[in-house]
Amino acid sequence: MLHAFQAGTIVAIIAGLVGYFIVLRRSSFAAHALAHVGFTGAAGAVLVGVSPILGLLSFTMGGGFLIGILGRKAQSRDVQIGTVLAFMLGLGVLFISLYAGYATEAYSILFGDILGISSRDVLITLVAGLVVLIALTAIYRPLLFSSLDEDVAEGKGLPVFRIGILFMLLVAVATSIAVQVVGVLLIFALMVTPAAIAERLAVRPAQGLAISVLVALLATWIGLFISFYLPYPVSFFITAIVFLVYIAVRLKPFYPKKALS
Amino acid sequence: MGNSAIIIAKNLSVGYSSGRSSKIVFSNAKFSINRGEFVGVLGPNGAGKTTLIKLLLGLIKPLRGEINIFNECPKCGNSKIGYVPQHHSFDSELMIEAVEIVRLGLSGHKLGFSWPKNSRAERAEALDVLNIVGAGELAHRPLSTLSGGELQRIFLAQALIGKPDILLLDEPLASLDMRREREFVKLIKDTAVAHNITVFLIAHNVNPLLSVLSRVIYVANGRVAVGDPGDVLNSESLTKLYSSPVEVLHDSHGRIVVVGAEEGAHHEAHHKEYE
Secondary structure (H helix, E strand, O other), rough: OOOHHHHHHHHHHHHHHHHHHHHHHHHHHHHHHHHHHHHHHHHHHHHHHOOOOHHHHHHHHHHHHHHHHHHHHOOHHHHHHHHHHHHHHHEEEHHHHOOOHHHHHHHHHHHHHHHOOOOHHHHHHHHHHHHHHHHHHHHHHHHHHHOOHHHHHHOOOOOOHEEEEEEEEHHEEEEHHHHHHOOOOOOOOOOOOOOHHHHHHHHHHHHEEEEHHHHHHHHHHHHHHHHHHOOOOHHHHHHHHHHHHHHHHHHHOOOOOOOOO | OOHHHEEEEEEEEEEEEEEOOEEEEEEEEEEEEEOOOEEEOOOOOOHHHHHHHHHHHHOOOEEEEEEOOOOOOOOOOOEEEEOOOOOOOOOOOOOEEHHHHHHHHHHHHOOOOOOHHHHHHHHHHHHHHHOOOHHHOOOOOOOOOOOOOHHHHHHHHHHOOOOOOOEEEOOOOOOOOOHHHHHHHHHHHHHHHHHHOEEEEEEEHHHOOOOOOOOEEEEEOOEEEEOOOOHHOOOHHHHHOOOOOOEEEOOOOOEEEEEEOOHHHHHHHHHHHHH
């Protein structure tokens, strides 16, 4: 349980930070697709006898690079991305079927298995988390500027295309470590929903980042705590908590509607 | 106010090239813009107006000829240029307040993040600029609650906070009604005069600009005509530019309607003025 809290804390912080920019850039579906691509990588890795986290990381980074090259306009093209991710998921199902006795590993990758995390995995998560944190800190202002207003940012001389590629690589790493907690299918719960909640509440980007991290952290900690007493998956509790907070925030209007003039 | 030339273009041809082929947008443009001028960039859709802006921003290079800004080739991230693009890509539900958007014009291009003390100073400076453009009361309003006219003031403030010498505005009047158009044009003019800023403003409809323009750059049919508004916006000059009959009509208030071969592009100006 200690390892679960350690890894869960690191993942929640990184997912909250990266997720805020995913929502600002309206790339949530692209980020969701990366998790599915990662599943295929993990399934393929086990098939060839390699650590699934390596397969996850290499496929998400490859996918992230390709999505980054497409540019932001293409990242919101749901049909194209959905078609590719459906194929990738199908490929992952094929890999599973080729390897007997794979059900437990597949379940962990699809739905998360934070309670089964080892100290080695915590160390890998910490290193990956630090890499993402340092990179985000370094490019924070240019990333924010290009996320909020790409044309003006480009006019100011920012390399918005390269920033986009770098950001998708960071999403790939964050996705890979988040899969351990909530799995591929529920990645939205940590990577997008807390950030979506923050976007509705925060009037300043720094506030938004803080709220996104706080929601992800609380959901993870409370989810882990409840699972200690109830025999149900941690990922369910995490997704349920963020969902309830999201509904509550959406129901309450925080500002008047747009002016007509 | 100084009046030396700050932008000089000679035999300028602009377009896009891929491999061996290139598409010329306009060619052989020649003009010289002095400090403090208010330049209207006019012409039909797709003629190359935004391409000219991209050239000034250093985002594209000329195919032939040259253009210099303050005696240098245009470069990306020139701090002397403020830019208000036509489109903005933020989420319609964005709750981030206007002062944070303006602040980006000051430090958004720098690596890292602003320490709290610097953040406070930047917000104070953003608030000052918002007051200059008459949008001080909008500082703490979320972007998603602002109207088209209010948003334009915010983006103008974002461009002005960097204290530019040149201000480029791509179709800033497109989402405004007639009354807001006149107010916004007056705001740009007053600000430009007060701070000795040279303005390039792309517009479909020249009429809101007639009282402030000192120069016109008219882009059409792969060519560019540059001069005083009266020298460019007349039947003879535009007929030569379009290589087909074009008539420039004036109503009793001095407003202009251009009718002719590119009639589709100018019907918008015609209908907008007379509705």
